[in-house]
Amino acid sequence: MTQPRQPLHPFDLSEIDSIAVDEMFSQDRPVLAGIDLDTQVLFQPEVHDNRSGETWTKSLGKLRDRQGLSPKRVVKDAGTGNRAEGLGRYLDGLAARLQAVTEEAAGCRPAPPNSEGGQVNPARS
Numbered sequence: 001m002t003q004p005r006q007p008l009h010p011f012d013l014s015e016i017d018s019i020a021v022d023e024m025f026s027q028d029r030p031v032l033a034g035i036d037l038d039t040q041v042l043f044q045p046e047v048h049d050n051r052s053g054e055t056w057t058k059s060l061g062k063l064r065d066r067q068g069l070s071p072k073r074v075v076k077d078a079g080t081g082n083r084a085e086g087l088g089r090y091l092d093g094l095a096a097r098l099q100a101v102t103e104e105a106a107g108c109r110p111a112p113p114n115s116e117g118g119q120v121n122p123a124r125s
Contacts, residue, residue, distance in 0.1 A: 013043055014068030020075040021060075023051045032059050037075065043067075 018037040021044070023030040030051040034044035044063060048055050063069040 010067045011041075011043065012068055013063060014070065016043075016069060016071050018073040018075070019043075019069075019071045021056070022077060032056065034060070034063070037073075043069070 013036075016036045016038070019034050020037055021032070021034045023032050025031065026047065030048050032044055032046045032048055032051065032055070033042060035042050044059065046059055048059070060069065
């Protein structure tokens with residue numbers, strides 16, 4: 001099977017703040033896709049045998065490790081592939097890093113929990 005050619009010089013994805021991830025299908029095979037919501041650049045067109053959470057985690061993990069992808073916001077649908085445990089671990093890792101930076105910026109004081117168990121942003125209360 002023919003695989004898409006990789007770019008000669010990988011794009012630096014470290015400046016991307018907001019992404020959307022989803023899959024589409026080509027010849028009954030999932031194509032994982034990610035897009036930078038600010039520039040509309042497609043950064044992850046990959047054909048895979050499945051769309052499991054483990055597949056998403058490996059794919060996004062390669063982008064993180066090789067190209068610096070570490071978005072602050074991820075938009076996704078409620079499909080079973082990209083909400084699976086593996087992708088959840090990837091997103092939880094991003095959330096933990098963001099929380100650490102937020103606490104450091106706020107003088108190491110986490111925001112109080114809201115009624116749903118999340119954090120209240122004092123600037124928006």
